[in-house]
Amino acid sequence: MIAVEDLIRLVRAYNPRTDEALIRAAYDYGREMHKGQYRHSGEAYFSHPVAVAAVLAEQRLDDATIITALLHDTIEDTRASYSEIENRFGGEIADLVDGVTKLTNLQLSSTETQQAENFRKLFMAMSKDLRVILVKLADRLHNMRTIKAMRPEKQVRKARETMDIYAPLAGRMGMQWMREELEDLAFRVLNPDARASIIRRFITLQKEAGDVIDRITGDMRKELDKVGIEAEVLGRAKKPYSIWRKMQEKEMGFSRLSDIYGFRIVTGSENDCYAVLGAIHQRWRAVPGRFKDYISQPKSNGYRSIHTTVSGRDGKRVEVQIRTRQMHDVAETGVAAHWSYRDGVRSENPFAVDPAKWISSLTEQFDAEEDHDEFLEAVKLEMYADKVFCFTPKGDVVKLPRGATPIDFAYAIHTRIGNATVGAKVDGMRVPLWTRVKNGQSVEVITADGQTPQATWLDIATTGKAKAAIRRALRELDRDRYVRLGRELARSAFEHVGKRATDKALERAARTLRLADRDEVLARLGSAELTGQDVLGAVYPDVRPAEGEEVRRERAVIGLGPDQRFDRARCCQPLPGERIVGITWRGRGVVVHAIDCAALSTYEDQPERWLDLHWHSGLHPAVYDVSLDVTIGNDAGVLGRICTLIGERRANISNLTFLDRKPDFYRLIVDVQLRDAEHLHSVMSALDAESDVAEVNRHRDSSCDTGSAAFRK
Template identity: 35%
Template sequence: MSAEATAETVEGLAEELSTYLDTSRINQVRRAYYYAEQAHEGQMRRSGDHYITHPLAVARILAELKLDHQSLMAAMLHDVIEDTGIPKDALADQFGEDVAELVDGVSKLTQIEFRSRAEAQAENFQKMTLAMARDIRVILVKLADRLHNMRTLGPMPYEKRLRIATETLDIYAPIANRLGMHSIFTELEDLGFSSLYPMRSRYISQAVSKLRGSHQQIIEEIRSRLEDKLEERGLPGRIIGREKHLNSIYNKMKFKQKSFHEIMDVYAFRIITDTEDDCYRILGAVHSLYKPLPGRFKDYIAMPKANGYQSLHTTLFGMHVNIEIQIRTEEMEHIANNGIAAHWMYKNESSDTLTVHQKRVDRWVQGLMEMRERADDSLEFIEHVKVDLFPDEIYVFTPKGKIMELPRGATPIDFAYAIHTDIGNACVACRINRNLGSLSQPLQSGQTVEVITAPGARPNPAWLSFVVTGKARSSIRHVLKHQKRTESIELGKTLLKKSLNGFGFKLSLIADEQVAAVVRHNQVQSFDDLLSEIGLGNRMAYLVARQLAMSGEGVLEEADQDQPQADAGSRAPVTIRGTEGLVVRFASCCKPIPGDPVVGVMDSGKGMVIHSDTCSRLPEGDEARARLTHLKWAKDITDEFSVELRVELERQRGVIAEVANAVAMADGNIERISVEEQNARLGIVSLVIHVNGRRHLARVMRRIKNIRAVTNISRVRH
């Protein structure tokens, strides 16, 4: 490209900018262009064009979105730091701190190209989140940069094309969608799709063109009937035919198992009008022209989508085809196409819709930042975020009537965390439309949800199996990890104290130097880490106690070599309450309950498993037996425990109801009941019930035994 041609294009851009920027700002953009041109002197793109054509094209895309002059300057300079070695400080001196920060943010995103390796991709996404949190314009410049790169992907090597296209569909297109930028989102999706699947893209594109040609007459007829109806009612509105983009056609064929003709037999139109009031009037007009299909009307004006999108959607049946119609105002149309970028387009006008939209984006980015802080590693973070990048929303109400948007499949737990992390953590129950509901049931649009909390309540690990939002998942994991560590330290301390008693020592009386020596010897960061390791079953309390006992005499190595002996002090039982949580679990084989003689077995990395002391799964041999922890039950246990019973009975009408009634009369709860047929006369009932100890169990068993049809009852221990 000659210097004259390049100059013409920057002048062409200046002309476009004159429609919404003043001369001094246009001159600043021009100055950034000439600076970049000089910096990239001699650099070429793979297509053979001068490198400067790329920043200029990126700025042009942003000018179409009517972005502010600083974003356009950053677009011109976005590769300067990385490709020409000019430092950020030099840009700050020339163009101001804001522009330099934007360029730096975009450069960082470019340097960290998403490699196919999941860790690298996740790491980069974290950096992108930070950049977006500082200034959302960073991602807008990056999206324009990515769009131009996708438009000019042709000359790239096959492997690189594939990687860039995959990354675009996985990360950048969903972000554009989440920011409400529909026009960039659809173009990125279609370009990504045609790069990954050129044959499929070509086939669908040809099929669409062919079909459109043959259906032109129907389209024109529907359009003219809609126009006549609006004119008859005196309603302002321009009607646009709406095209489905290739990637969405392909996804509907692939995931919804719809045929191409099924998808294309829907005729789509958009009606753009002046006011919100006109939208509803036009809806009435089109419903009087064609019959609406039940259940297909959506009011996104009253309840906007999570990305700020507003419109009325209705599907009509007319002329033997389905007609999809979207009705919205000019402002809603701008926001639908340009999303967060429309914020700069309306900068000088006051727009309530836009302020609301800006708040949504801020809330989303803030949510990303919270997740980033809670995630243990970048892979976990990206797993949470990908959920939130592909929302198919439902809308539910708080008891005060505030609308909350959540992804489809969200549960009351997701709703609780969406309100506030502390409310999610303390959630114990919920009311759905004023009735008590299950915490795991998916919510439906339009429901009113009330969360019931209790002080001191903690998240249940089972919640992870049904929550769908990234925020809920990351918050639960965060609390559980913290809880597990606290519990493992507590258990470790209890076991260590018990072992020290065997040596005639008290933990509180051991000198800090001795403790520090043992911590160093075991190569852990702190004494708490050592206690946690004991509590999780990764180290033996006896050995650590022996090290502490002997460290005063400086013989740690010798202490390690000793094998544990079963001595009186270390066999003093540890008291358990049955509610210890994540690091103390009850064996499913023997299902011990309060009153049963029990022992603890340390399970590496998981903590202690409590077995009945007659359980067949306990380790054999004297040495293994010596490592068991002797336990006793606390006196005031009120929690319930599962027990399995085997009831043999004569088969009679209503006998199962009698058994269930007997359990209820003895204040027991049935968890599961199943009947096995022995023969025509006898049957076996397998019962899993909840009791709070051996006495309670004896009461339940007595009640069942008193039933005339029952011939035998026994407790099952596998």
């Protein structure tokens, strides 16, 4: 455990005016409160708060943040109270400790509805004082560094939560070093074999090619000396998880990856940054499409830097980031730069973003989201997104996540423009609406009076704002039809358990589900955003369909004619709980497709064959085949564990097909028999949490004969 004098010495190094007496008092108080408590490793528990304080001291943060770190678990885990901490250390520190305690109590990895609500609380806590989340991130970092002392199942849960929530949040705040370390620590738990494999290949590469970093760093210094620029050149190999993610995104092996090394050049001025860029491009060949100027177009968290990727004569690519010292400080600490010290005074860094404005811009769009799923989708898209910068015809800049389309661009300008979009031009050329826009492109949106959003736009749009606006518009357009259909579905669901779907019952459901009124409940039920069981459970939480009472397969689909039979399309394998449509086949009945099935485009010019169908809301038997594309580690017993996991979820495996066999991994198609979409989610979540499963996706075969193949099954 770090001694109090060592901690004070660490703080005094960047802040000679630190209140040593207050830090020492907090250290003594925290140690006394945690006396007799121990971590899973057997260490005294207080070693953890001290380590968290040391992490924050390395970021040169203010006294209040350091003291909060020392006390952050006292209210939750000891007899200490808010009032006592306020009396001893002041209101500011008491509020910070209380804020961290509330964050700790949020179960961020729970079900999506709860998770969305917890995200709202998280952003509310952040909006009061961003230092709360800085302490929480440092707390999570130290817990991940010492995670081996936890039980294996808790390690997996914590690692998944870190990968899904805390690492992206650190990145969104500009603390890239922390994001990379959190990701790599979680990767070590979730996929240890893949990480070890990448490290082994790194070692082999170094033996074969020598120390690439020292050689390239030396070459860069020589080029800068030639043009008389003083700069610090830093090189490093990218983290194993960063390399693994690139391998997955680009679908290529380690040996084909080129830019696995990164270099930073820290200069004295902004002019020197561009001079360094010229020198680098004169010496090495620039890779097209891999240049970003975040100095002229900064990120919203204050990040400024020039990014370029260059390749040498051997074809190896390296990424180079060029920035000034002040830009580098913000790049290292992100939003936390607002509280950092340099040479004994609060850092007056002109590039540090105002935390209040940053959190306000981040939460503004989320406040407009009217339901849990849309809010959660918007949060995750915003946190995970890498930005691209596009221009309107007038030259205004529009920030979008990578992969965005002209639909996203239109809604980013204004919802009215998005709803009226009929086409787009990119750099003066007419393009389809599903085109992915790139950095620096000029986008012109073409609109028309009377145009309304199309359902297919939901698959084209990327941003939470666009998706939410499209859903709202579609709900309004189809509201009357959905209300009528929803009333019929509600009647069926309630009668199934001997109840009546009265107006009073539906009003109660609206209050429980936090919706405006009963018509809103019916509209969402009719559009399949709610199920009959959701509405029934909101009114009668203790009422469930009788055990063993299942919907017979021939009655599973609502909307068929008296003599029509159906079968599921093999191309998309729709499940109860998913939105569906039917395509009629003369003499053979109806083939049921998922609403987003690509094969439906074949029948766009045959509207007379389309049927509007819905699944019965009751309990279905596990007889519906779904194919899963699973990549697993090539190790003894792994396949057996995967089969056991599926069996534990009461799903039967009907077939196994191996697609690819590699020394490290197997890729196979697993056909499982399931009840509904919720059953599928349960099976996939269990597989995804298994450390030996590298990837699991739903497999859809767009190449099959959508008509005859369905009836052959």
